[in-house]
Amino acid sequence: MARIAQESPGAPHILIVGGGYVGMYTALRLQKKLRRELRRGEVRVTIVDPNSYMTYQPFLPEAAAGNISPRHVVVPLRRVLPKCTVRKARVTELNHDEGWAIVQPLAGPPERISYDYLVMAAGAVPRLLPIPGLAEHGISLKTVGEAIHLRNHVLEQLEIAESTDDAELRRKALTFVFVGGGFAGVEAVAELEDMTRDATKYMRKVTPQDLRFILVEAAGRILPEVGPDMGKWTAEQLRGRGIDVKMNTLLESAVDGRIELSDGSSFQAGTLVWNAGVKAAPVVRRGGLPVDEKGRVKGTEYLTIEGLVRAFTAGDNAAIPDLTQEGMYCPPNAQHAVRQAKLLGDNIVRSLRGKTLKPYVHSNVGAVAGLGLHKGVAQTYGFKVKGWPAWFMHRTYHGAKVPTFNRKLRVVADWTLALFLKRETVSLATIEQPRADFQLAALDDVRPKERAADQAREPAA
Structure with a gap:
């Protein structure tokens, strides 16, 4: 049974579902524009997210490669939003007509909270296809946890190859397959190679020649965000580094770790x-909100939810019309999300x-991508830059x-230290099973007692 949370009567309550780009920047904008009202309790803002931090996702590849500390790519929400309520929980159900949401906290029963304004900013999750073995x-x-795991896993594969x-x-340990030729x-693949x-x-x-990196892309080009010329140049650069770039190719199976591709490999x-695409977070479909054929919330150019009052949306989980290109929608990237969030708050x-x-109007300024240390590709304001x-x-x-x-200071410090110090390439895979040694020690303590008990039960010869 959901417990009704205590609420201050009279004050408009703004519920923000999601603490990513849109959620955090919207709350920051509200905190700035409504500072007096928030201080007096005349308006309330609540952010609900499974994590109590915002992740700066463009830095995840560098965090996985050890160029930036994982702690420096996340922003604690409570620290930057002291005038808002941050709840580490999941929204499991919404009823916008009646203005309430069911929130599942980390522990205890779910709670029902009421609201007056809704901001659906739950973001996106990986779009998985029904490929055998992929989920396993x-x-x-997409998360800092995945970046840490991927770094430790890749380095552990090198350790396996070195010790056998x-x-x-x-060959298996030194074969690394990346699916998806977009930015992510x-x-x-470039940073981890x-x-x-x-x-x-x-x-x-283990030598560099033993490494086998494979990039699989279903389309006929990679990095469409930087244009066909820069995408072609990037593919040539990756191949020059020994990375096998397979275009017009699909992953068909990954059962038991055996990769089967549509080209017969x-x-x-x-x-x-x-990294082959994303879809709107599941809470969007459970909220009873209007969605398009891709499962995104139907938004308007004013960043409101189509057909609803006092309901707003933006970012990866929303289909926002791009007023600079007729019939198109804003792409799901940080460039649009941050700008949308500020206007949404306003x-x-x-x-x-x-x-x-x-209305939201913004022309795409271009894109930049890192391809490892001292290597990159960009197309901004019509200019093409590489290397x-x-x-x-x-x-x-x-x-x-x-x-x-x-x-900013911590990230720059990481980059500056990297100019003078060698990259750390130590696998900390044991952090994913921190109790393994403890449990083994406990088992060793039990075994002598079991042997002694067995001997005591044995009849004398």
Whole structure:
């Protein structure tokens, strides 16, 4: 039975579902524009998210490769939103007509909370296809936890290859498959290939020539965000580094770690990274909100939810019309999400004050991608940049855009130290089973007692 949370009567309550780009930046905007009202308790803002931090996702490939500490790519919500209520929980049900949501906290029974304004900013999750073995053996790169796991897993595969003479086991461990040729997939394969190449410098049996990296893309090109020319150049650069780029190719099976591709290839792989698209978070479908054929919330140019009052949306989980391109929708990237969130916050304030809402209009300024240390590709404002200058642009842009001065300083410190210190290539895979040694020690303590008891029960000869 859901428990009704205590609420202050009279004050409009703004519920933000999701603490990612849109959720955090919307709350920051409201905190700035409504600072007096929030201080007086005349307005309340609540953010509900399974994590109490916002993840700066463009830095996840670098975090997985060890260029940035994972702690520095997340922003604690409670620290930056002191005037808002942050709840680490999941929204499991919504009824916007009646203005309530069911929230499942970390522990205890679910709670029913009422609200006056809704912001659906739950973001996106990986879009998995019904490929045999994918769910069991694949991993995505959308969370900081996945970045940490992927780094430890890849380095552990090198350790396996270094410690065995079994040729088949070595080949499997040193084969890394990445599916998806968009930003996430290309940056992930490039950064991790760079890291593993560095790691082999300290090994005796594993060499860079032993590594096998494969990028699988269903379309006929990679990195469509930077244009066909830059995408072609990127593919040539990756192939020049020994990465096998397979276009017009599909993953058909990954059962028991055996990769089967549509081009007829079949081989064992110790690592399978899936970055082939995203879909709106499940809570969107459970909320009774209007959605399109892709499962995204139907939004308007004013960042309101189509057909509903006092309901807003933006970001990856929303289909927002792109007013600069007729018939198109805004792409699901950070560039749009941050700008949408600021306008969304302003439009909520305008709604509270009875003013006219403003439409969202933004022309895409381009894109930048990192391809490992000192390597990158970019297309911004019509200019095409590649190599070291593009890498520098990538770091400059994202270093400026990562939220809070605290995080900017920590990220720049990581990059600066990397200029003078060698990259750390130590696997900490044991952190994923922290109680294993403890349990083994406990088992060792039990075994002598069991043996003694068995001996006591044995009849004398």
